[in-house]
Amino acid sequence: MDMSQYLEVFIDESREHLQTINEQLLELExxxxxxxxxxxxxxxxxxxxxxxxxxxxxxxxxxxxQMENVLDAIRNEKISVTPELLDVIFRxxxxxxxxxxxxxEGGDGKRDVTEVVxxxxxxxxxxxxxxxxxxxxxxxxxxxxxxDExxxxxxxxxxxxxxxxxxxxxxxxxxxxxxxxxxxxxxxxIEQIGEVIKSVPTVEMLEAEQFxxxxxxxxxxxxxxxELQKRIxxxxxxxxxxxxxxxxxxxxxxxxxxxxxxxxxxxxxxxEQAVEKKQEAQEEKATGKQVSNxxxxxxxxxxxxxxxxxxxxxxxxxRLEQISRELNNPELHETVERMSRISGDLQNIILxxxxxxVETVFNRFPRMVRQLARDLGKKINLEIxxxxxxxxxxxxxxxxxxxxxxxxxxxxHGIETPDVRRAKGKPEEGTxxxxxxxxxxxxxxxIEDDGAGISREKVLKKAISKxxxxxxxxxxxxxxxxxxxxxxxxxxxxxxxxxxxxRGVGLDVVKSTIESLGGSVSIDSEEGVGSIFSIQLPLTLxxxxxxxxxxxxxxxxIPLSSIIETAIVKKEDILHAHNQKVIDFRGKVVPLLFLKDxxxxxxxxxxxxxxxxxxxRKGEKMAxxxxxxxxxxxxxxxxxxxxYLTSVFAIxxxxxxxxxxxxxxxxxxxxxx
Numbered sequence: 001m002d003m004s005q006y007l008e009v010f011i012d013e014s015r016e017h018l019q020t021i022n023e024q025l026l027e028l029e030x031x032x033x034x035x036x037x038x039x040x041x042x043x044x045x046x047x048x049x050x051x052x053x054x055x056x057x058x059x060x061x062x063x064x065x066q067m068e069n070v071l072d073a074i075r076n077e078k079i080s081v082t083p084e085l086l087d088v089i090f091r092x093x094x095x096x097x098x099x100x101x102x103x104x105e106g107g108d109g110k111r112d113v114t115e116v117v118x119x120x121x122x123x124x125x126x127x128x129x130x131x132x133x134x135x136x137x138x139x140x141x142x143x144x145x146x147x148d149e150x151x152x153x154x155x156x157x158x159x160x161x162x163x164x165x166x167x168x169x170x171x172x173x174x175x176x177x178x179x180x181x182x183x184x185x186x187x188x189x190i191e192q193i194g195e196v197i198k199s200v201p202t203v204e205m206l207e208a209e210q211f212x213x214x215x216x217x218x219x220x221x222x223x224x225x226x227e228l229q230k231r232i233x234x235x236x237x238x239x240x241x242x243x244x245x246x247x248x249x250x251x252x253x254x255x256x257x258x259x260x261x262x263x264x265x266x267x268x269x270x271x272e273q274a275v276e277k278k279q280e281a282q283e284e285k286a287t288g289k290q291v292s293n294x295x296x297x298x299x300x301x302x303x304x305x306x307x308x309x310x311x312x313x314x315x316x317x318x319r320l321e322q323i324s325r326e327l328n329n330p331e332l333h334e335t336v337e338r339m340s341r342i343s344g345d346l347q348n349i350i351l352x353x354x355x356x357x358v359e360t361v362f363n364r365f366p367r368m369v370r371q372l373a374r375d376l377g378k379k380i381n382l383e384i385x386x387x388x389x390x391x392x393x394x395x396x397x398x399x400x401x402x403x404x405x406x407x408x409x410x411x412x413h414g415i416e417t418p419d420v421r422r423a424k425g426k427p428e429e430g431t432x433x434x435x436x437x438x439x440x441x442x443x444x445x446x447i448e449d450d451g452a453g454i455s456r457e458k459v460l461k462k463a464i465s466k467x468x469x470x471x472x473x474x475x476x477x478x479x480x481x482x483x484x485x486x487x488x489x490x491x492x493x494x495x496x497x498x499x500x501x502x503r504g505v506g507l508d509v510v511k512s513t514i515e516s517l518g519g520s521v522s523i524d525s526e527e528g529v530g531s532i533f534s535i536q537l538p539l540t541l542x543x544x545x546x547x548x549x550x551x552x553x554x555x556x557x558i559p560l561s562s563i564i565e566t567a568i569v570k571k572e573d574i575l576h577a578h579n580q581k582v583i584d585f586r587g588k589v590v591p592l593l594f595l596k597d598x599x600x601x602x603x604x605x606x607x608x609x610x611x612x613x614x615x616x617r618k619g620e621k622m623a624x625x626x627x628x629x630x631x632x633x634x635x636x637x638x639x640x641x642x643x644y645l646t647s648v649f650a651i652x653x654x655x656x657x658x659x660x661x662x663x664x665x666x667x668x669x670x671x672x673x
Contacts, residue, residue, distance in 0.1 A: 032080070060096065151197060162222065165245065167246055190228075320339070351543070358386075386437045395517055399514075405509065413451075413452075416451055433447070448531070454482075468485060483523040484523070520536045543637055544636060546655075558614055563615065593671055612629055614630075634657075652667040
């Protein structure tokens with residue numbers, strides 16, 4: 001069978017299971033005695049193993065199998081959870097993630113995992129308690145048989161009528177080709193001498209060959225334990241059979257635990273059939289049957305194509321609106337208006353389809369924070385708030401690295417060591433909060449720590465020594481302006497450089513990346529109390545609202561997100577300060593920037609007595625952009641200028657207007673900077 005058609009589903013499912021394993025391992029570290037967490041990890045690992053084996057990725061399946069053995073030993077209380085044990089399992093998960101990445105990039109998923117496998121085997125052997133009837137066997141049981149109340153009642157009633165209840169763990173040879181046929185023959189043999197009460201995996205899964213090479217059946221019979229074992233062993237390609245009596249003498253508490261385990265097993269089986277259900281949905285659709293599945297995975301490239309087509313529609317919509325105004329035809333006007341409303345709704349749907357929860361970025365951080373805290377000898381509590389907040393997929397792809405920089409710096413340079421925190425009267429455990437929330441057409445992401453804060457004196461001293469600022473100007477800076485200095489290229493307040501280093505390393509990259517996304521980053525800090533880094537990002541990058549303006553006979557678009565307001569200014573109201581033309585705007589001195597000079601627009605018409613000014617803001621800074629006239633607000637499609645025009649100053653892209661003209665989109669951040 002051609003498995004390539006299922007590769008994409010396999011990769012997506014594998015990533016989800018690995019993420020679940022990562023999250024649950026962190027929970028297990030906090031609650032090492034919680035068997036429910038171990039069961040959750042085991043289910044994901046077991047499903048991943050089965051999927052990998054089915055797809056033919058043996059290295060992936062083998063490593064997961066070895067990890068599964070350790071988890072099985074933990075949940076059966078043969079070994080206990082320790083930080084060292086978790087370190088090894090985390091390393092195994094890293095290798096699994098690397099294999100999945102390799103497969104997603106077209107590789108074969110092979111990787112040298114000899115060392116980590118040896119460590120897992122050592123852990124498994126370390127405190128293993130010998131199990132009756134298995135001590136001399138190389139067989140490793142993966143499944144455990146559990147019973148719900150109904151099955152338990154049948155077993156008890158059978159015992160009262162003189163029947164024996166056995167659990168037969170059956171292992172087929174690894175080279176067995178027709179596993180389903182062998183299972184059928186085994187069931188035939190059993191039914192000649194007794195009755196099968198339960199099987200794990202289920203009969204349906206056994207028939208579909210959705211198991212590796214072993215399964216467990218519960219049998220009610222009057223023959224002896226040895227006789228049952230001999231009968232099953234007569235079936236060819238059966239490698240081993242282990243028969244045990246079912247223990248029917250359980251306490252009330254154990255019965256409750258059994259019911260819970262049974263529910264967990266059912267959940268496991270549901271997860272194991274996830275890929276199969278997706279395949280069945282495709283088949284049902286092809287045969288015309290009703291598809292009950294309510295969700296579907298769509299390749300992001302298809303959404304990009306859909307978005308590009310819709311952007312062309314927006315351009316044509318603008319053209320139709322312009323023609324409608326020129327012709328002044330009521331029927332045409334009504335039709336265009338209706339089309340505009342429908343396309344607006346369509347736009348919202350398409351944009352929402354591209355929205356992804358920031359959780360997809362945030363969920364990699366708990367593991368990173370744990371490792372950093374261990375490396376630095378610090379105690380860190382990471383709180384994640386608002387992980388369900390959604391952002392455009394394009395933005396999501398870009399913000400991961402900036403957030404990693406900010407978190408690493410908060411932990412390394414912000415949070416103090418436990419002894420220093422004790423001396424300051426703080427809890428030994430430092431807190432880092434990662435928070436996301438919507439506000440208007442923007443998403444804000446904040447990284448807050450309760451560490452040492454930023455030292456004004458230390459920052460100024462470093463900035464002066466680096467030549468970033470003069471001593472004379474340093475005295476006049478506000479705290480906010482001082483904090484902004486740490487975004488200068490190469491700036492760092494670290495006393496020594498390490499692979500983690502101090503707050504400041506990479507922050508110039510953070511700032512430039514965020515600004516390239518049309519966002520901004522600001523800092524608020526109090527020495528000895530902590531710091532907050534706040535990132536503001538646009539919800540989407542593809543369709544934006546702009547103010548269209550005219551400069552001579554050229555049209556430009558200024559993003560509404562940067563505009564405070566527009567104003568008409570008399571020429572005599574223009575002032576001069578430090579050789580710069582400025583205006584008094586609501587009590588603040590705002591510098592004027594003449595766009596016709598900046599963009600070197602050929603002068604066709606003379607100046608008027610009044611200036612049209614667009615007041616824009618970036619953080620605390622403002623500027624007045626002088627244009628010739630305002631055209632009005634419009635939604636436009638943001639198009640890249642391409643690789644040939646990558647370094648055009650103060651232009652972030654272009655758009656095609658309704659009349660077919662191209663309008664350049666002004667980058668207000670670059671102008672203010």
